[in-house]
Amino acid sequence: MSAPLTCLAYAKINLYLDVLNQRRDGYHNLESIFQSVSLADELRFEPRDSRLTLECAHPELPCDASNLVLQAAELFRERTGCPRGAHIVLLKRIPMAAGLAGGSADAAATLTALNRLWEIYLPVSRLLELALDIGSDVPYCLMGGAKAGRLRGQDLFSIYPPASLWYVLVHPPVKVRTRDVFTNPLMECNTQRPFAGWTRAFRSARRAFESGDMAGAVFNRLEHVVFGLHPELAEIKNRLLSAGCVAAAMSGSGPTVFGVCTSYEQAEAAARSFSDYPTSVTCPTRVGVNIPD
Numbered sequence: 001m002s003a004p005l006t007c008l009a010y011a012k013i014n015l016y017l018d019v020l021n022q023r024r025d026g027y028h029n030l031e032s033i034f035q036s037v038s039l040a041d042e043l044r045f046e047p048r049d050s051r052l053t054l055e056c057a058h059p060e061l062p063c064d065a066s067n068l069v070l071q072a073a074e075l076f077r078e079r080t081g082c083p084r085g086a087h088i089v090l091l092k093r094i095p096m097a098a099g100l101a102g103g104s105a106d107a108a109a110t111l112t113a114l115n116r117l118w119e120i121y122l123p124v125s126r127l128l129e130l131a132l133d134i135g136s137d138v139p140y141c142l143m144g145g146a147k148a149g150r151l152r153g154q155d156l157f158s159i160y161p162p163a164s165l166w167y168v169l170v171h172p173p174v175k176v177r178t179r180d181v182f183t184n185p186l187m188e189c190n191t192q193r194p195f196a197g198w199t200r201a202f203r204s205a206r207r208a209f210e211s212g213d214m215a216g217a218v219f220n221r222l223e224h225v226v227f228g229l230h231p232e233l234a235e236i237k238n239r240l241l242s243a244g245c246v247a248a249a250m251s252g253s254g255p256t257v258f259g260v261c262t263s264y265e266q267a268e269a270a271a272r273s274f275s276d277y278p279t280s281v282t283c284p285t286r287v288g289v290n291i292p293d
Ligand code: C5P
Pocket: 026, 027, 028, 029, 030, 136, 152, 178, 179, 180, 182
């Protein structure tokens, strides 16, 4: 039997997030710049004969079939016909329901790790198909790095990140339901028509990102609605800017708010100015899932 594997599943932030038209399946088409960051869950995969079990010490995370890790593992077995099992131990460090795609990152790590543990070796293109059946963010989490994403966020293109940025994440204890944000009457979509795949607003943000103009790149269309419901998030964004961050925004549908810093020292200082909320000082990563040797 193969040896156990340990795997890091990185959080993502949306440096840019715009909402276009609503689709026939009820979801909205998005345009986003995703970036994976060094805040990570850790998963250990131990081979077993046939059973699939999950263990996690986090009191708020169920280890039953509702967990995306077990859903990913079951889907992988179903689609590959692999009869093998695993015991999976999840160490949760990414805050949950925070706009950081922690659950999606765990699912992406599970697909990557089981593909190796069970010696199936599906190509990445097949893993990406499985990933989308689990959730909109899972394909990105499988890839990680700096990516432009469109449609539900699964149509991904590599873009070139500026050098040496740091991201401070502020984690307020606020609950936001993604569905409530998208269906809020104050939600206004971008009505620009994409040409050759992307809107003018996105092209401009991407150019700004690749040239290192982060103030011109960072944007989140959902802030307007979420800040109306939770004004403390707008205050966190302002405090990050006052602390010297070159840009700041909410990630996903929140509640995490991030600030962009040009050095580790600046990021540490910005984080220290928040004694009232948990913070994480992170750097960008090139991959979404990492299996260290
Ligand atoms: O992705 P998730 O299933 O968590 O999204 C929850 C809800 O948010 C969806 O049911 C939909 O109402 C809304 N949503 C959307 N367009 C997206 C993502 C989410 O309308 N691209």
